[in-house]
Amino acid sequence: MSKVLIIGGGHAGANTAYALRKDSFDGEITIISDEGHLPYHRPPLSKDFLKQNMATEKLSFKPSNFYEEQNISINLNTRINAINLELSHAKAKDNLFDFDYLVFATGASPRxxxxxxxxxxxxxxxxxxxxxxxxxxxxxxxxxxxxxxxxxxxxxxxxxxxxxxxxxxxxxxxxxxxxxxxxxxxxxxxxxxxxxxxxxxxxxxxxxxxxxxxxxxxxxxxxxxxxxxxxxxxxGIGAIPNTQLADSIGLNCSNGIKTDKYCRTSIPNILAVGDCTSSFNALLNQELRLESVPNALAQSKIASSSIVGNELFNNEMPWFWSDQYDLKLQMAGLSSGYDECHIIGDIDLAEFIACYGKNGYLIAVDSVNQSKQFMLFKKALGNGFQLEMSLIKDKNFQPESIFSGSN
Ligand SMILES: Cc1cc2nc3c(=O)[nH]c(=O)nc-3n(C[C@H](O)[C@H](O)[C@H](O)COP(=O)(O)OP(=O)(O)OC[C@H]3O[C@@H](n4cnc5c(N)ncnc54)[C@H](O)[C@@H]3O)c2cc1C
Structure with a gap:
């Protein structure tokens, strides 16, 4: 029976375990986390949980019995300090953990x-x-x-x-x-x-x-x-990917653990997911290091797929959100290198979408309190649609027309 060992119990690590069970993986799954809490949602830490509007238990992804039911072994307050590739085990202070597949989900640490x-x-x-x-x-x-x-x-x-x-x-x-x-x-x-x-x-x-x-x-x-x-x-001056352990066993690291589009590292049975990676994105044809929940979730499904022998790969359009006051900011695509920015909606009313274009085509959007329209743009960007900026700048343009074809 195959053994998957996951180092890190954050969004990427825990969701890799869940995805493996969904993908009908019936081998052993072990999550190692150096934190004392069951895997939890990090975004509320700077939002409702910080405002003391949320109980600690509400942060958990799943209750503890879920892990028992799914036969996922979870070791809290345990830090992996070394990995022995020849013997295929990882070492914590008092324990050794064997693996056939190793998944790095070590996240990032504040600068x-x-x-x-x-x-x-x-x-x-x-x-x-x-x-x-x-x-x-x-x-x-x-x-x-x-x-x-x-x-x-x-x-x-x-x-x-x-x-x-x-x-x-x-x-x-x-x-x-x-x-x-x-x-x-x-x-x-x-x-x-x-x-x-x-x-x-x-x-x-x-x-x-x-x-x-x-x-x-x-x-x-x-x-x-x-x-x-x-x-x-x-x-809050940025985060640095936790790559020390990966470095110590010779994995290829540069601003994150490098992976291909299948979340595979430079060693065949070792994968990496989430904030600790610099991963190849097939949709954008480039390596990216992203710090976002959607990226961690997408990569965890891909890593699971690679382990069970399916062919899922990373062609996700990056996206992100941030909540401040009653403003919901949602961003999709990569705006770096844009050569024009066109605003749809009303900035003064805090309801608008900034559309970024490059060489005449839309490459990214930042949306404030326009969730419905944002989802249309996100879907279009994710599907690789070539949206002309001239169309978006037309005063009669309606985002709804992207899929209804009425413009
Ligand atoms: C305050 C805050 C707010 C955020 N808000 C948003 C948001 O609004 N929207 C959004 O999309 N994203 C947000 N993010 C980013 C998002 O939370 C991260 O992208 C996501 O948590 C990454 O998941 P991960 O599993 O890769 O890493 P992490 O969640 O960092 O998990 C990695 C885990 O591995 C553990 N670990 C590391 N090394 C070892 C080791 N050697 N042995 C054992 N355990 C180890 C770490 O302690 C940690 O528990 C926010 C992040 C923070 C900190």
Missing amino acids: LLPMENADAKNLFYLRRITDVLSIHESIGSAKNIVLIGGGYIGLEVASAMIELGLNVTILEAEDRILQRVTSPEVSKFYNDFHSKKGVEIICNAKIASLNAENKMINAVLLESGKSIAADIVLA
Whole structure:
């Protein structure tokens, strides 16, 4: 009987196990997780769970009896430290785990702030349930929170903290928030929206130092001379793929564990899924490292298919969502390299879709509170439709016409 060992019990790892059972794999499945909680949804950590609107148990994908029923062995608080390829086993502190197939689902870790006092007790990162529980302990007595980084994590936390009544400052090193992921138009929309809610956003912010006493930061000092009072500091400055273990056995890694479109690594019986990968996407004909739930879910099905001998491969259009206040941002496609941006809808009403074109064709959309229309664009992009920007820019264009053919 074949044995599949999955290192990591996040979205990608747990869903690989579920997919294997759905694909009628009847061998042994073992998930190893160095966290103390059953596999859980990470997105609420910067949203409802951070706002204390959600019980910890609600985060779990499945109740514990599900794993028993499906005969999936799950080992919590267990960290794999080494792998022996000759003997086909992985080593934790007190245990050895055999495998025929090994799946890396080790995720990513927050990029750490490289400065003095970054080890203060009131400086947080946001990746795990335990991070949020520690933040909760500090929120009660806090007035001022300083968020380092104006990406999704920073902005989602800003929205949660404003709702909890804190004074919020975002420090962004670039000249606009969300610079890495969206256009100036959409960045400006989010900048204005947060500012109206009371968030102070400082772009081009260069941090000079973190002022601390007894391991507690009380102010963040900028090179401009400005000092910002802080009871809590949270750094959301990106994530780094967890590839150390993969590196140690000679897997090909570069900004993630490299895989082909079947989620196979450079060693035949070893696969990799989720945030830890840089994987070949056949639809876009390029390697991508994506940090998103849809990517983790898609790759887990592909890895399972590869193990059971089916032929599923990665040709998914990347997509993502972010919730801030009552704004639902949904993004599909890759907008990098776009040469025109056309807005459909009304930015002032917070109901619009930014359509990105390259060489005359649509390559990506960012949608705010336009979920129905977004789904049409996502489907069209995912199916490889060549949508002309001239059509989209026509004042009579209706996204519904993409599939009804009425335009
Ligand atoms: C706060 C937050 C909000 C997010 N919001 C969104 C969102 O709104 N929409 C969206 O699409 N995506 C969102 N994401 C991203 C999404 O959660 C990730 O893309 C997804 O969790 C990736 O799943 P994964 O299984 O690859 O990695 P992870 O979920 O990181 O799981 C990897 C697991 O492996 C464990 N591990 C690592 N090494 C070992 C080892 N050696 N031994 C044992 N265990 C190990 C890790 O501790 C971790 O538990 C968010 C992420 C965060 C942190």
